[in-house]
Amino acid sequence: MTEGNDKKDLASVVLVHGQVAVLRISMEASSAVPLEILSPSNIEILTWAITGFSGDRSACPCCLLVLRPLHSDFLGDFSSISVRTHIHDRTFRLHAEPALLTAGEILVLTRAVIAAIEPRNAGSLQLLLPVIAPALDAICLETDERQLTRPDSRTGTVVASGLDFVPFSLIARAAAGYVCEFIQSAKVRTGPEVKIAMTLRAPVDVGGADTVLLVGNGRHAAARIIEAA
Structure with a gap:
């Protein structure tokens, strides 16, 4: 035994x-x-x-x-x-x-949930997003210098700056609450400021949200939404 x-x-x-x-x-x-x-x-x-x-x-x-x-x-x-x-x-x-x-x-659980989200379990873990929304709001304030262009409503393209990892999903507060969408492709642009150009699997309407969460490989980072140049 x-x-x-x-x-x-x-x-x-x-x-x-x-x-x-x-x-x-x-x-x-x-x-x-x-x-x-x-x-x-x-x-x-x-x-x-x-x-x-x-x-x-x-x-x-x-x-x-x-x-x-x-x-x-x-x-x-x-x-x-x-x-x-x-x-x-x-x-x-x-x-x-x-x-x-x-x-x-709830805060500890929230960090575990967003770190674990991947395509095979996203359908299940996304069910918890409404429950952990207050903790997500708090985590979204930890933006530092990271930025993300507002997702294009037609193509789903975004550009991130200030990240030190390549994310594979995005969590954002939409009109109906928090949603998670996966990143279909990503390309790192080197230079004085490293930027990551990404295309979401489907466009996400973040409404009036100021920040989003970028998640990948067990890591997450909040980024401030800016308008595309």
């Missing part, structure tokens, strides 16, 4: 939004990295975030798991969940009452 299999700890469902759920599991003093869901077998981990190991000492160390079903039925009727970590397997008993995310947890 793998160490920890016979130990049952509590887990709480803190959010269910469409076909995505966020589960909070206790980490005790261990920062074990979650690898996969062993049981129920119809659920996969989209991303995860660990909180409570620094800052507020009153916070309980825990891991937030973002989950989705591999088949049509989500979560279903089960009372426990088994997680494989890089240390050992652990089984958690689901708490009967739903819990709430703290403001700090």
Whole structure:
């Protein structure tokens, strides 16, 4: 038997939004990295975030798991969940009452979600964008000197400056809320100021938004929207 299999700890469902759920599991003093869901077998981990190991000492160390079903039925009727970590397997008993995310947890979860977005999981993770919108608003203020031309409404072309990585997606607040669109092509222009010319897979109407988030390879950066020259 793998160490920890016979130990049952509590887990709480803190959010269910469409076909995505966020589960909070206790980490005790261990920062074990979650690898996969062993049981129920119809659920996969989209991303995860660990909180409570620094800052507020009153916070309980825990891991937030973002989950989705591999088949049509989500979560279903089960009372426990088994997680494989890089240390050992652990089984958690689901708490009967739903819990709430703290403001700090939402911010940590938001950074994990936007870092994990890629074509294979975007449809699921985008369901969380309305929930994490306040945290996205805060992250979008961290623009520094980065700029992005307003997306062309017909061609979807944009030009970014001040970036030190090539993004593959853009998250912006549109009229109906935050949306994510992928970048179809990108070309780096060298010179006194490095610029990246990109074409979005589909045009995005950012409305009156002042900033956007550019995401790629686990990184993200906010950029101020400027009008194209």
